[in-house]
Amino acid sequence: MTIFSDIGRYLLMIKxxxxxxxxxxxxxxxxxxxxxxxxxxxxxxxxxxxxxxGAVSTIQTAxxxxxxxxxxSTIAQIVRDTVVLEFAPTLVCIVLAxxxxxxxxxxxxxxxxxxxxxxxxxxxxxxxxxxxxxxxIAALIMIPLLVVIAMALGIWGGRLAGVASGIxxxxxxxxxxxxxxxxxxxxxxxxxxxxxxxxxxSVPAFYGYFVKGGALEIGRASTKAVVVSCILIxxxxxxxxxxxxxx
Amino acid sequence: MIxxxxxxxxxxxxxxxxxxxxxMKAGQCNLIIGASGSGKTVLMxxxxxxxxxxxxSILYGGHDFTAMEGRDKTEIRKEIxxxxxxxxLFDSQNVEQNIMFPLSMFTDWTYKKKLDRVNEVLxxxxxxxxxxxxxxxxxxxxxxxxxxxxxxxxxxxxxFATNPIQGSILKPPSSSTNSSKRSRSxxxxxx
Numbered sequence: 001m002t003i004f005s006d007i008g009r010y011l012l013m014i015k016x017x018x019x020x021x022x023x024x025x026x027x028x029x030x031x032x033x034x035x036x037x038x039x040x041x042x043x044x045x046x047x048x049x050x051x052x053x054g055a056v057s058t059i060q061t062a063x064x065x066x067x068x069x070x071x072x073s074t075i076a077q078i079v080r081d082t083v084v085l086e087f088a089p090t091l092v093c094i095v096l097a098x099x100x101x102x103x104x105x106x107x108x109x110x111x112x113x114x115x116x117x118x119x120x121x122x123x124x125x126x127x128x129x130x131x132x133x134x135x136x137i138a139a140l141i142m143i144p145l146l147v148v149i150a151m152a153l154g155i156w157g158g159r160l161a162g163v164a165s166g167i168x169x170x171x172x173x174x175x176x177x178x179x180x181x182x183x184x185x186x187x188x189x190x191x192x193x194x195x196x197x198x199x200x201x202s203v204p205a206f207y208g209y210f211v212k213g214g215a216l217e218i219g220r221a222s223t224k225a226v227v228v229s230c231i232l233i234x235x236x237x238x239x240x241x242x243x244x245x246x247x
Numbered sequence: 248m249i250x251x252x253x254x255x256x257x258x259x260x261x262x263x264x265x266x267x268x269x270x271m272k273a274g275q276c277n278l279i280i281g282a283s284g285s286g287k288t289v290l291m292x293x294x295x296x297x298x299x300x301x302x303x304s305i306l307y308g309g310h311d312f313t314a315m316e317g318r319d320k321t322e323i324r325k326e327i328x329x330x331x332x333x334x335x336l337f338d339s340q341n342v343e344q345n346i347m348f349p350l351s352m353f354t355d356w357t358y359k360k361k362l363d364r365v366n367e368v369l370x371x372x373x374x375x376x377x378x379x380x381x382x383x384x385x386x387x388x389x390x391x392x393x394x395x396x397x398x399x400x401x402x403x404x405x406x407f408a409t410n411p412i413q414g415s416i417l418k419p420p421s422s423s424t425n426s427s428k429r430s431r432s433x434x435x436x437x438x
Contacts, residue, residue: 124324
């Protein structure tokens with residue numbers, strides 16, 4: 001029964017986000033602040049992960065492609081599609097669920113426990129709109145951008161590792177990237193990133209906003225938010241792949 | 248004037264306050280005294296709309312606050328200032344930003360005018376020169392005074408204070424001083 005009650009409260013929170021702001025300037029300021037926190041705050045870890053994922057993909061693909069009949073440029077094609085279709089949107093979003101999601105849950109949880117949310121309510125501020133909506137919009141703006149950066153860095157990391165280890169030369173890798181390229185893969189990856197961005201921001205916001213208790217409960221809510229977000233990301237990854245990828 | 252009529256509030260079937268009625272007149276300072284856990288803060292949270300009472304009604308100037316929705320409720324809340332037991336200051340903002348927050352949200356004043364008002368209320372609570380300090384750098388009593396400054400910055404019609412004696416920022420009437428050693432108190436001031 002708790003799960004249905006939680007889903008109901010989550011949907012009511014989402015509905016409650018959409019109200020007229022009391023002061024557009026203050027909401028804009030909060031949105032910019034959240035864009036900085038979610039976007040620039042996660043850029044470092046996203047960059048590091050993307051480069052290494054691309055590098056590992058190149059080496060492992062080369063290891064498996066042993067037939068002399070397969071041209072080396074195939075390595076670049078496989079790395080490109082793997083990074084664009086799966087690693088950049090899904091893996092990066094799972095990492096972001098940990099980085100940005102736990103921050104959102106603990107920030108809101110701390111505000112709830114220390115009565116800051118109550119104080120805002122009494123001032124006459126719509127707390128769901130002021131505290132949750134900017135986080136969701138910021139995630140919808142910044143996470144797809146991070147995913148695009150992750151795609152570029154992942155492919156570049158693959159090239160770097162391929163050239164450095166002598167698996168493939170730069171010219172062949174670049175040529176392979178252009179072969180059989182389907183722009184739909186980018187659209188598909190961006191669609192996934194928007195769905196994941198909504199999950200990464202709204203689910204932790206839900207767990208943080210409704211936390212009860214003290215510091216221990218904030219930690220628990222934060223962990224639960226990350227776990228549920230990761231499961232939902234994987235579930236929607238499967239659903240979107242099944243629905244949107246022509247087989 | 249605030250009228251509380253037959254308020255009842257329970258949590259998970261346990262009744263916390265039952266059949267509470269009171270009239271609080273303009274210009275008066277009203278003190279709610281009771282033992283720890285007797286429901287003083289629950290009553291106050293019902294009065295400001297943070298909790299919905301199970302039964303009864305709360306009237307602000309004759310208007311039923313408990314029956315209000317959306318914008319009407321927000322309008323009443325804009326006339327309320329509340330001082331919380333734990334101060335409820337924003338950790339990431341300094342004292343000046345904390346007090347300026349309601350002014351930035353609800354007025355279109357210039358920065359200079361807002362700053363003048365912030366300094367005015369900080370002087371009223373005897374805390375000059377703490378503008379740039381963060382809540383973590385203040386003592387418990389100072390935090391409460393900053394929270395009081397934030398609560399009065401918009402000149403609210405009604406001021407609610409939860410356990411204000413803690414930190415000694417608001418003193419109860421002399422007759423109640425002795426009982427405050429055993430009991431805690433909440434103050435509702437109608438300005």
